[in-house]
Amino acid sequence: MMVLSASAVESISADRSAFFYFLRQIMFGVAGVVLMFALSLVPSRTYERFAPLAFGISSALVFLVIPLGVEVNGNKNWLNIGGFTLQPSEAAKLGVALMLGWHFARSAHRFREYKDYLWPSLGIVGIPVGFVALGGDIGTVVIFGLIYLAALILIGTPWKLFGMLFGAVAVLGALAVIIAPHRMERMTGWFTGECDVSGACWQAQQGLAALATGGWWGVGLGQSRSKYNYVPEAHNDYIFAIIGEELGLIGTVLILVLFVVMGVAMARVLLRTTSTFERVVTGSVLTWLIGQAFVNIGMVTGALPVIGVPLPFISYGGSSLLMCLAAVGVVMSFTRYTRAGSRTSGPPRDEVEDHHDGEALLPEHEMPGNVRRLPSRAERNP
Secondary structure, eight states: OHHHHHHHHHHHHTTSOTTHHHHHHHHHHHHHHHHHHHHTTSOHHHHHHHHHHHHHHHHHHHHHHHHHOEEETTEEEEEEETTEEEOHHHHHHHHHHHHHHHHHHHHTTTOSSTHHHHHHHHHHHHHHHHHHHHTTOHHHHHHHHHHHHHHHHHTTOOHHHHHHHHHHHHHHHHHHHHTOHHHHHHHHHHHHSOOOTTTTTHHHHHHHHHHHHHTTTOSOTTOOSTTTTTSTTTTTTTHHHHHHHHHHHHHHHHHHHHHHHHHHHHHHHHHHOOOHHHHHHHHHHHIIIIIHHHHHHHHHHTSSOOOOOOOTTTSSOHHHHHHHHHHHHHHHHHHHHHHTTOOSSSSOHHHHHHHHTTOOSSOGGGSOTTOOOOOOHHHHOO
16 A cells, blocks of 8 residues: 555656556565465575575576666666566575575584685685676675574684675775765765765655654645655565655654564574574574664664665565565474474484384494393384
């Protein structure tokens, strides 16, 4: 409903139906829900097995943006396929989450030093990030960074290594800001509070004005004035401002509560699983969705500089909605199979018993005195 309200004016001004963006979002939403439930039926082991393939395909799509991409609002991060504009970097977020889980599940126990498996993981993240950065989408690069940070924390990386990573990120971030005058102006304005409100800071100022207009209860659904081309990207990156104007503080708090509930649900999955793969993937998806939501909200409220990231599940964008729902489906599959009692790491118990048939790995006379041989399956079931 908020996409319909926020996009109707822009649709009409472009000589389209007022329902143009709304109907497209509904179409991607239905497809996303079907995909979510389908993915929730897939066993965890299947995701782990095909993680490299998913990563490779998503990275290849991101690469194709460089020669074949379409530029939108100064960023070249979209592919035009059959009349639909798709953003491959959204698929790459899930691909990176799966690949990091696959990598850490297989490498963390093989090497004695963290650096032995950190360098390959930097390559996993660096491949899509490099292609996305070439397209100018710094906001998406930030989200990839959050995903990687979450994965490193979950595998127990020593804190001293984060200092080196943060230093490298700070240098690269400063370069990204310096080489783009519009980013430099936005960042300077955010730090100093002094910015041209008719230029680089127009979007930020109009977003704050929309939130202030809404007050406690809002001006009413569909009654926003800011969406009349005052707030750029009102149906996309700045839809939270329109929610605040039309539904007031109560509406914005409800959005926050919904994201917190989803975050708590994913955190429970994260804490329950004993699989490194599931833990890293769930933590990465949790950080992606909740982290991106709070980056977007912080951007709209002025707590963070404007970097252009959509609000998950709510902003207009078929690629974003489809992949967010797909990511939830993957996490749901971890919950489904954990509750079913299946093991997610190591061979199934039946396979172990079939292989050893209860026989001790050491001869009985070599076993410690406090250890006894387990009865075989034949002895347990005469």
